[in-house]
Amino acid sequence: MKFSREEIDLARQWKGDGLDWTPAVGHFVWDETGLIEADSPFHDRVFFILDMKHFLRRSKTIEALQDACVWLPTWEDARDWLIQHGVDDALIAQRLQQENAIESRSERLVLYRMIAENL
Numbered sequence: 819m820k821f822s823r824e825e826i827d828l829a830r831q832w833k834g835d836g837l838d839w840t841p842a843v844g845h846f847v848w849d850e851t852g853l854i855e856a857d858s859p860f861h862d863r864v865f866f867i868l869d870m871k872h873f874l875r876r877s878k879t880i881e882a883l884q885d886a887c888v889w890l891p892t893w894e895d896a897r898d899w900l901i902q903h904g905v906d907d908a909l910i911a912q913r914l915q916q917e918n919a920i921e922s923r924s925e926r927l928v929l930y931r932m933i934a935e936n937l
Contacts, residue, residue: 819846821864821890828930829888835937839889841880843867847887853877864890896929903936 826848833839841847849863853876858864865887867873877883891899900910913932919925 819864819866819892820861821846821848822927825890825927825930826862826864826888828927828934829890831934832937833888835934837889837933837937839884841867841870841873841883841887841889843870845895846890846892848890849886850888851886853883853886891930891933893926893929896926896933900929900932900936905932905936 829848830850845867846860847865847867849858849865852863854863854865854873855876860866865873873883874880877886897910901907910929910932914920914925914928917924917928919928
C-alpha cells in the first residue's frame, strides 16, 4: 500500500492534535523516529503491523510505539473512525462526491481531511 506525502503529513498533524490511537495488528504506521531499523517493504518508513511482538521488541511498550510511530489508517479504518466520531455515511458519501474523489482516486485523502476536521 502506498501513502501520499499529504496523507502522512495529515496523520502527523492528527498525532499533534491528540488523536487517540492504540497500535494493533493490521495497522499501517509511519515510523517517524527510525524505531524500525529494517528497510520498509512499502516505502518511506511505512510499515504494517503484522506481529505486535516484533514492534514491541524495539519499542518495549505500547506507549513508546505510539510516540515513535504515526497511524496511517486504511480507507476502511478511516471510515470506521469517522463513523465512530459521529460522521454519518451520507455526509461521507456527499463529501467524496463533491470532491470527485472516486474519479481522482483520492478517496483516502478526503477521508483523512475529514478526520482532521473532526478532531
